[in-house]
Amino acid sequence: MTDRAACEALDRADPLRSTRDLFALPEGVIYLDGNSLGAMPAHVPDRLATVTTEWGRDLITSWNQHGWMELPYRVGDRIARIIGAAPGTVVAADSTSVNLFKVVSAALNLTDRKVALSDSGNFPTDLYVMSAISDLRIADPEEIVEAIDNDVGVVAITHVGYDTGRMHDMTAITAAAHAAGAVVVWDLAHSAGAMALDLGDADFAVGCGYKYLNGGPGAPAFVYIHPDRMESFRNPITGWFAHEAPFDFAQEFVPAEGISRARVGTPHVLSLAALDSALEVFDGVDMATVRAKSLALTELFMELVDDSGLGLRIVTPREPARRGSQVCLSHPDGYAIVQALIERQVIGDFRAPDILRFGFAPLYVSYVDTYDAVAALVEVIRSEEYTDPRYSTRQPVT
Amino acid sequence: MTDRAACEALDRADPLRSTRDLFALPEGVIYLDGNSLGAMPAHVPDRLATVTTEWGRDLITSWNQHGWMELPYRVGDRIARIIGAAPGTVVAADSTSVNLFKVVSAALNLTDRKVALSDSGNFPTDLYVMSAISDLRIADPEEIVEAIDNDVGVVAITHVGYDTGRMHDMTAITAAAHAAGAVVVWDLAHSAGAMALDLGDADFAVGCGYKYLNGGPGAPAFVYIHPDRMESFRNPITGWFAHEAPFDFAQEFVPAEGISRARVGTPHVLSLAALDSALEVFDGVDMATVRAKSLALTELFMELVDDSGLGLRIVTPREPARRGSQVCLSHPDGYAIVQALIERQVIGDFRAPDILRFGFAPLYVSYVDTYDAVAALVEVIRSEEYTDPRYSTRQPVT
Numbered sequence: 001m002t003d004r005a006a007c008e009a010l011d012r013a014d015p016l017r018s019t020r021d022l023f024a025l026p027e028g029v030i031y032l033d034g035n036s037l038g039a040m041p042a043h044v045p046d047r048l049a050t051v052t053t054e055w056g057r058d059l060i061t062s063w064n065q066h067g068w069m070e071l072p073y074r075v076g077d078r079i080a081r082i083i084g085a086a087p088g089t090v091v092a093a094d095s096t097s098v099n100l101f102k103v104v105s106a107a108l109n110l111t112d113r114k115v116a117l118s119d120s121g122n123f124p125t126d127l128y129v130m131s132a133i134s135d136l137r138i139a140d141p142e143e144i145v146e147a148i149d150n151d152v153g154v155v156a157i158t159h160v161g162y163d164t165g166r167m168h169d170m171t172a173i174t175a176a177a178h179a180a181g182a183v184v185v186w187d188l189a190h191s192a193g194a195m196a197l198d199l200g201d202a203d204f205a206v207g208c209g210y211k212y213l214n215g216g217p218g219a220p221a222f223v224y225i226h227p228d229r230m231e232s233f234r235n236p237i238t239g240w241f242a243h244e245a246p247f248d249f250a251q252e253f254v255p256a257e258g259i260s261r262a263r264v265g266t267p268h269v270l271s272l273a274a275l276d277s278a279l280e281v282f283d284g285v286d287m288a289t290v291r292a293k294s295l296a297l298t299e300l301f302m303e304l305v306d307d308s309g310l311g312l313r314i315v316t317p318r319e320p321a322r323r324g325s326q327v328c329l330s331h332p333d334g335y336a337i338v339q340a341l342i343e344r345q346v347i348g349d350f351r352a353p354d355i356l357r358f359g360f361a362p363l364y365v366s367y368v369d370t371y372d373a374v375a376a377l378v379e380v381i382r383s384e385e386y387t388d389p390r391y392s393t394r395q396p397v398t
Numbered sequence: 399m400t401d402r403a404a405c406e407a408l409d410r411a412d413p414l415r416s417t418r419d420l421f422a423l424p425e426g427v428i429y430l431d432g433n434s435l436g437a438m439p440a441h442v443p444d445r446l447a448t449v450t451t452e453w454g455r456d457l458i459t460s461w462n463q464h465g466w467m468e469l470p471y472r473v474g475d476r477i478a479r480i481i482g483a484a485p486g487t488v489v490a491a492d493s494t495s496v497n498l499f500k501v502v503s504a505a506l507n508l509t510d511r512k513v514a515l516s517d518s519g520n521f522p523t524d525l526y527v528m529s530a531i532s533d534l535r536i537a538d539p540e541e542i543v544e545a546i547d548n549d550v551g552v553v554a555i556t557h558v559g560y561d562t563g564r565m566h567d568m569t570a571i572t573a574a575a576h577a578a579g580a581v582v583v584w585d586l587a588h589s590a591g592a593m594a595l596d597l598g599d600a601d602f603a604v605g606c607g608y609k610y611l612n613g614g615p616g617a618p619a620f621v622y623i624h625p626d627r628m629e630s631f632r633n634p635i636t637g638w639f640a641h642e643a644p645f646d647f648a649q650e651f652v653p654a655e656g657i658s659r660a661r662v663g664t665p666h667v668l669s670l671a672a673l674d675s676a677l678e679v680f681d682g683v684d685m686a687t688v689r690a691k692s693l694a695l696t697e698l699f700m701e702l703v704d705d706s707g708l709g710l711r712i713v714t715p716r717e718p719a720r721r722g723s724q725v726c727l728s729h730p731d732g733y734a735i736v737q738a739l740i741e742r743q744v745i746g747d748f749r750a751p752d753i754l755r756f757g758f759a760p761l762y763v764s765y766v767d768t769y770d771a772v773a774a775l776v777e778v779i780r781s782e783e784y785t786d787p788r789y790s791t792r793q794p795v796t
Binding site: 024025026029031033036037039040042044045048049051052053055056057059060061062063068094095096097098101120123124125127128129131132133138163210216217218219220221236237238239240241242243246247248249250251252253264265266267268269270271272274342347349351352 | 440496527662666
């Protein structure tokens with residue numbers, strides 16, 4: 001069994017040990033909820049102060065003078081590197097839900113089939129968006145490939161499930177979908193920033209700016225378009241920033257060449273600048289190293305939970321190739337246990353009906369954090385402190 | 399002819415003279431582009447610093463602890479008061495273009511007609527969005543009422559035109575549309591924050607957070623739904639924040655009661671907090687007073703331009719009831735003239751092909767500003783300094 005001293009040694013040897021210092025994490029907090037809202041890179045407030053100075057002083061001229069016009073592409077290219085995509089194939093815009101609407105609509109537009117396939121482990125917003133614009137079929141997460149038949153026009157799956165942390169085989173599902181003549185959309189909400197990715201032949205992807213990318217609450221999301229799909233991509237929301245020449249104010253819509261066509265309206269500059277700034281923590285970081293540490297942390301967490309003898313059920317797949325960067329436990333009193341842990345400054349979250357989620361952001365979570373988190377979990381359960389009624393009052397969190 | 403001393407007297411008597419001090423306008427700048435990007439209320443940076451402190455320190459718990467969850471409604475209700483709508487009928491979300499897509503789609507969904515009617519003076523993004531989802535007819539701005547026939551399902555018009563500042567008769571157009579069985583959508587991008595409004599029987603409206611509402615570059619936009627249309631409103635983008643219980647993570651989409659159904663994804667908290675903070679400058683401000691000053695400023699500007707003897711063509715309607723809060727001139731060298739004015743710290747903007755736009759935000763533009771702006775315009779033209787080649791190099795601005 002790994003002890004705390006061993007974890008300290010692992011931290012000393014961690015090639016990512018210095019990135020934690022780039023974050024403004026409060027002393028004493030063990031933050032295992034970066035899969036919901038990433039921690040704040042310490043320099044983000046300075047960047048926001050810079051942007052408000054620009055706005056206040058240089059007003060409308062800031063759009064050109066301070067590069068605001070370029071931000072969606074600049075952030076897009078930063079994210080492209082992190083998700084293993086080519087420059088010019090990613091743009092930051094809107095929310096993940098709006099972006100999913102765009103790309104699933106565009107994907108359906110590429111086929112004459114009406115059926116979209118997803119899985120029951122997908123995040124509800126994805127299912128909601130798809131159900132309104134397609135004949136949605138929902139397969140079991142383990143049976144996606146089997147469920148792809150020749151009626152399926154679009155396969156849209158979240159790569160790492162929000163509920164269990166299971167990770168799908170992107171290459172296999174993309175290949176199966178293409179073999180059946182379907183277009184593939186990946187939602188990278190729980191992948192981007194937590195691992196190396198190989199999008200391969202995937203047609204489209206979307207993802208979230210506020211989880212492992214640490215862009216701040218409700219940070220702008222992103223869209224990826226495979227270079228071969230760029231020309232045929234039809235954005236259903238034809239806003240002016242998707243126009244080839246928005247400042248010509250022409251009456252007729254002509255889609256821009258390239259990734260601009262995935263945009264819609266004026267970018268949310270304050271939020272986007274925060275995301276741009278936040279992404280600097282990835283500068284020079286090798287995503288394979290991130291993935292290796294992520295797997296080591298989640299492995300350690302599961303080992304310690306197993307060894308605790310509490311008999312907690314781990315619902316996240318054990319095989320490295322099948323899990324993302326979180327570990328989920330299932331417990332009927334999950335909500336109260338999470339609240340009691342938060343009281344002890346170990347922050348995870350709860351997802352109905354009975355899931356305790358612990359996310360491991362390799363840039364700021366340490367081996368010792370992981371050790372201490374399990375120790376706190378064991379104490380909360382063994383002492384039954386979670387049964388205190390104050391831990392049962394529900395509040396929504398995102 | 400009004401002289402500068404008279405303008406000074408008007409400023410001293412201005413009931414809005416104190417709101418200017420709430421803005422961080424640079425010394426010496428005359429800012430007549432608040433119709434493109436509103437000036438910064440001076441306290442916004444402090445609010446952003448507060449939000450990043452919340453994020454950094456309280457992390458995910460901030461959503462409940464610091465009211466982030468409520469922000470879209472809180473901002474919506476602030477805007478509701480400004481646009482004369484009832485509490486609970488407005489929500490802040492997404493961009494104006496995305497919101498227009500939602501409400502025009504919802505409006506079309508309420509009729510079995512496919513035709514949407516707009517006018518050639520509408521902002522291009524509105525026309526682009528509508529053309530993709532309807533059989534779009536584009537009427538002359540002066541002939542909208544005549545163009546409403548029984549084929550028209552939706553009439554969607556921008557209340558104040560971006561190009562000329564012309565203002566449509568909202569009551570008359572709404573009545574004509576309803577008489578013909580059509581649903582009405584108003585885009586209030588150039589109205590909200592510049593005047594008192596009476597939405598009356600209008601079915602839906604959208605508007606912009608970054609013009610006269612001063613919410614910052616790319617601030618979140620808003621959606622208004624008439625109380626009688628709330629129940630039948632169908633958002634085409636069925637994201638989780640439009641669900642009646644997003645945190646139940648149910649697989650089936652059930653739209654929320656009330657204005658929540660106009661939302662989609664996770665709100666852009668940083669941008670939204672800036673907008674919330676910015677809207678404080680409207681606290682206690684009577685919108686009828688704002689409108690009265692706006693009309694006085696635009697009237698003064700036109701009078702001084704007329705009196706200059708330069709023969710500049712004013713394309714904004716002269717009648718108060720037919721103009722918004724901007725004055726547009728037309729000049730073949732409009733672009734260069736605007737650039738030369740910016741060099742003199744008089745900031746307006748240019749819209750292709752030949753429009754010089756000057757916006758008058760009554761909360762921070764004074765009568766003396768207006769006087770000095772025309773004086774600068776006269777000098778720039780009379781001296782021909784605008785013909786300097788450096789003023790002809792085009793750069794896009796929004």
